[in-house]
Amino acid sequence: MGVRAGIVVTGTEVLTGRVTDRNGPWLAEQLRLLGVDVGGVLVVGDRPDDLRAALRFLSTEDVVITTGGLGPTADDLTAEIVGDVQGRPVELDAELERHVAGIIERLMRGRGLRADPEATAAGVRKQAMVPAGATVLPPVGTAPGLVVPPPEGGTGPVVVVLPGPPSELQGMWPAALADEQVQRALAGRSELRQETVRLWGTLESELAATLRGYELPGLEVTTCLRDGELEIVTRYGPEAQPEYDRLLGVLREAHGEHLFSTGPTVDDLVAGALADHGLTVATAESCTSGLLVARLTERPGSSAWVLGGVASYANSAKEALVGVPGEVLAEFGAVSTQVAAALAEGARERFGADVGIGITGIAGPGGGTPDKPVGTVHLCVVGPDGRQPRSVVLPGSRSAVRQRSVTLAMHMLRQLLLGGPPA
Amino acid sequence: MGVRAGIVVTGTEVLTGRVTDRNGPWLAEQLRLLGVDVGGVLVVGDRPDDLRAALRFLSTEDVVITTGGLGPTADDLTAEIVGDVQGRPVELDAELERHVAGIIERLMRGRGLRADPEATAAGVRKQAMVPAGATVLPPVGTAPGLVVPPPEGGTGPVVVVLPGPPSELQGMWPAALADEQVQRALAGRSELRQETVRLWGTLESELAATLRGYELPGLEVTTCLRDGELEIVTRYGPEAQPEYDRLLGVLREAHGEHLFSTGPTVDDLVAGALADHGLTVATAESCTSGLLVARLTERPGSSAWVLGGVASYANSAKEALVGVPGEVLAEFGAVSTQVAAALAEGARERFGADVGIGITGIAGPGGGTPDKPVGTVHLCVVGPDGRQPRSVVLPGSRSAVRQRSVTLAMHMLRQLLLGGPPA
Numbered sequence: 001m002g003v004r005a006g007i008v009v010t011g012t013e014v015l016t017g018r019v020t021d022r023n024g025p026w027l028a029e030q031l032r033l034l035g036v037d038v039g040g041v042l043v044v045g046d047r048p049d050d051l052r053a054a055l056r057f058l059s060t061e062d063v064v065i066t067t068g069g070l071g072p073t074a075d076d077l078t079a080e081i082v083g084d085v086q087g088r089p090v091e092l093d094a095e096l097e098r099h100v101a102g103i104i105e106r107l108m109r110g111r112g113l114r115a116d117p118e119a120t121a122a123g124v125r126k127q128a129m130v131p132a133g134a135t136v137l138p139p140v141g142t143a144p145g146l147v148v149p150p151p152e153g154g155t156g157p158v159v160v161v162l163p164g165p166p167s168e169l170q171g172m173w174p175a176a177l178a179d180e181q182v183q184r185a186l187a188g189r190s191e192l193r194q195e196t197v198r199l200w201g202t203l204e205s206e207l208a209a210t211l212r213g214y215e216l217p218g219l220e221v222t223t224c225l226r227d228g229e230l231e232i233v234t235r236y237g238p239e240a241q242p243e244y245d246r247l248l249g250v251l252r253e254a255h256g257e258h259l260f261s262t263g264p265t266v267d268d269l270v271a272g273a274l275a276d277h278g279l280t281v282a283t284a285e286s287c288t289s290g291l292l293v294a295r296l297t298e299r300p301g302s303s304a305w306v307l308g309g310v311a312s313y314a315n316s317a318k319e320a321l322v323g324v325p326g327e328v329l330a331e332f333g334a335v336s337t338q339v340a341a342a343l344a345e346g347a348r349e350r351f352g353a354d355v356g357i358g359i360t361g362i363a364g365p366g367g368g369t370p371d372k373p374v375g376t377v378h379l380c381v382v383g384p385d386g387r388q389p390r391s392v393v394l395p396g397s398r399s400a401v402r403q404r405s406v407t408l409a410m411h412m413l414r415q416l417l418l419g420g421p422p423a
Numbered sequence: 424m425g426v427r428a429g430i431v432v433t434g435t436e437v438l439t440g441r442v443t444d445r446n447g448p449w450l451a452e453q454l455r456l457l458g459v460d461v462g463g464v465l466v467v468g469d470r471p472d473d474l475r476a477a478l479r480f481l482s483t484e485d486v487v488i489t490t491g492g493l494g495p496t497a498d499d500l501t502a503e504i505v506g507d508v509q510g511r512p513v514e515l516d517a518e519l520e521r522h523v524a525g526i527i528e529r530l531m532r533g534r535g536l537r538a539d540p541e542a543t544a545a546g547v548r549k550q551a552m553v554p555a556g557a558t559v560l561p562p563v564g565t566a567p568g569l570v571v572p573p574p575e576g577g578t579g580p581v582v583v584v585l586p587g588p589p590s591e592l593q594g595m596w597p598a599a600l601a602d603e604q605v606q607r608a609l610a611g612r613s614e615l616r617q618e619t620v621r622l623w624g625t626l627e628s629e630l631a632a633t634l635r636g637y638e639l640p641g642l643e644v645t646t647c648l649r650d651g652e653l654e655i656v657t658r659y660g661p662e663a664q665p666e667y668d669r670l671l672g673v674l675r676e677a678h679g680e681h682l683f684s685t686g687p688t689v690d691d692l693v694a695g696a697l698a699d700h701g702l703t704v705a706t707a708e709s710c711t712s713g714l715l716v717a718r719l720t721e722r723p724g725s726s727a728w729v730l731g732g733v734a735s736y737a738n739s740a741k742e743a744l745v746g747v748p749g750e751v752l753a754e755f756g757a758v759s760t761q762v763a764a765a766l767a768e769g770a771r772e773r774f775g776a777d778v779g780i781g782i783t784g785i786a787g788p789g790g791g792t793p794d795k796p797v798g799t800v801h802l803c804v805v806g807p808d809g810r811q812p813r814s815v816v817l818p819g820s821r822s823a824v825r826q827r828s829v830t831l832a833m834h835m836l837r838q839l840l841l842g843g844p845p846a
Contacts, residue, residue, distance in 0.1 A: 028440065039470075072627065296712075350744060
């Protein structure tokens with residue numbers, strides 16, 4: 001591929017995980033789908049030397065994109081360092097200064113804070129310092145973005161400086177792409193296709209055994225295991241389409257019984273099936289305590305098919321809110337197939353839904369017994385045509401057990417609604 | 424600081440955001456708390472040249488840690504490339520091969536899959552290829568880790584090769600740290616202290632104005648805004664303790680009314696207060712649909728104070744499961760202060776909890792009106808001594824509105840239970 005880009009994510013809070021970086025992956029994906037080859041993402045703290053080293057490492061790329069470090073505090077220093085590395089010292093842009101000051105004032109008034117222009121003036125001035133010859137991208141939040149060309153008469157990448165908050169960065173992305181210098185740097189990129197195949201219920205080692213025998217010229221295949229799902233992403237240029245078609249044939253032949261999708265996620269499939277069939281769903285969750293209903297409602301418009309759910313953490317709540325009979329709880333215990341079924345039936349009945357799902361288990365780290373070790377989870381889906389139970393012992397941390405249970409429940413819904421590989 | 428480390432996270436699925444990297448930040452934090460200076464995290468795809476370039480970029484560090492790329496598929500190539508860069512070609516470790524084969528066989532039997540040793544043998548052999556002179560760290564999952572010294576007689580970093588799944592990586596970390604060569608490379612690190620101050624209800628620009636006037640020698644201050652909370656993390660050597668004490672005094676004086684913690688998170692504070700006072704809590708959520716109760720139950724042992732919650736997405740569920748009067752819904756609409764209060768009261772009553780929380784709002788992107796735009800959220804907490812309502816219009820995406828509402832609810836709980844800055 002002809003055009004290469006690198007990404008630098010700045011911020012000590014990102015480097016140390018206090019904030020999860022969403023910008024690097026988002027930008028990498030956008031660029032790759034544009035046909036730009038992304039070698040890597042560098043995450044560095046708020047230290048001038050580390051940012052400088054990162055920019056130098058990427059000095060042979062065509063485009064470099066930085067995120068973060070555009071705020072008013074002293075640890076925000078991206079514009080200055082980028083200007084320095086590009087041989088373009090920063091200078092005050094007076095018009096930008098007035099513009100940012102106006103934004104801050106409106107923001108503070110909106111929060112009912114007294115606007116104190118003097119106290120914030122230094123921060124505003126800092127945000128209006130622009131490398132000589134750079135193009136300013138208008139702020140989406142308070143921080144402007146920048147397109148900084150290589151040194152006058154020199155070579156090197158165009159550096160696009162974007163703010164850290166993902167909504168501001170994504171809002172500014174179209175303006176960055178439309179910039180004339182960015183356009184010029186990106187000219188010559190080539191079309192890239194991307195396809196995803198999803199398997200459920202098999203192991204990565206089985207897939208590896210299948211793929212080992214095949215040459216896959218022109219295909220970049222990445223496999224990834226997540227919550228029990230195996231995702232196979234393939235990227236290729238248009239000329240390798242026949243190769244991809246052959247790969248898909250191989251996967252269908254070797255793993256057809258586990259292949260549940262050649263594109264959409266399990267969430268897409270479940271939402272689509274509920275919407276298409278005009279069915280509604282409700283949940284009753286114990287160990288996952290709301291995670292499943294939160295996931296089902298992530299999607300805009302989901303109120304058309306999700307009626308709601310009960311997180312019945314206490315046994316009293318399982319009885320009072322979902323109608324699990326006290327004698328079932330007493331006889332089999334809260335973590336049992338019987339209670340999972342009663343939760344699913346209860347959710348269906350109490351919410352008046354077509355489909356009910358019940359989950360009960362021991363997420364840990366405490367609460368396990370020899371009979372019911374940590375990770376024991378019982379699930380049940382109940383639809384108009386009957387019920388499907390499932391019992392598993394899941395490995396991993398409390399959080400892993402909860403997440404994995406929710407993904408398993410999604411596959412039980414998928415199987416009930418659409419068939420395909422058993423959950 | 425004397426000892427420096429760099430981190431390389433491998434995997435096209437991480438680079439493109441299909442999997443969120445948790446390893447880079449986790450390792451960076453562990454190393455920094457050990458007193459090791461981390462310059463940056465490099466995320467690269469599964470391509471030999473990009474991994475090689477990343478390792479070369481970090482060739483002046485004392486220790487380099489890689490994560491991922493140790494699986495059985497052809498895109499997993501870390502051991503080979505690290506061996507290559509360290510001048511130590513890989514060779515088969517027959518004992519390790521038998522060990523990994525045994526793990527795979529047990530794993531497949533546990534999943535009820537027929538074990539086919541021949542099909543998986545090539546993948547197993549690949550996982551047992553070890554750079555000459557490297558130390559093997561025993562597998563936590565299926566993949567072994569490695570400690571790979573610099574070239575025989577040469578200089579350069581010790582490279583620690585760890586698996587990608589966070590639970591495997593974290594499980595292997597103590598063995599990696601205990602390794603003799605790693606210990607030698609880390610000798611000479613210096614103690615680093617870390618303190619966190621948390622503000623609620625102020626703007627980053629106000630904080631910037633406060634800090635601008637002060638010299639902070641020996642302190643590395645990072646500020647970070649998240650869901651309306653302002654987090655100020657300071658790292659420093661023991662000699663700078665008086666400077667830190669001075670900074671804390673300045674923050675207390677300038678932002679005392681917004682300072683809600685000098686350590687614990689709002690989640691810690693709420694859980695601690697509920698446990699200490701022997702109080703129970705229940706939720707009724709509309710737009711956040713289970714996210715709040717899921718967050719309250721993330722903590723082990725939370726069943727002692729969380730009774731449960733209702734995600735009452737449909738109006739019928741608000742009436743039937745939480746007892747919101749139909750006439751209140753009809754008169755004021757589902758998104759109203761009145762319904763938020765009725766949800767909080769209903770949650771408290773139906774679950775028999777001491778404290779109830781109600782949330783109703785328009786998360787978007789659809790459903791907004793001129794009177795009730797997208798982002799409108801009404802919340803209410805009800806305790807033994809009365810109720811606290813709150814109404815806001817939150818900016819951002821559907822996901823941002825939902826997350827921010829949940830954080831606001833946590834602060835309303837904090838304020839009800841402990842006082843401090845108003846939510």
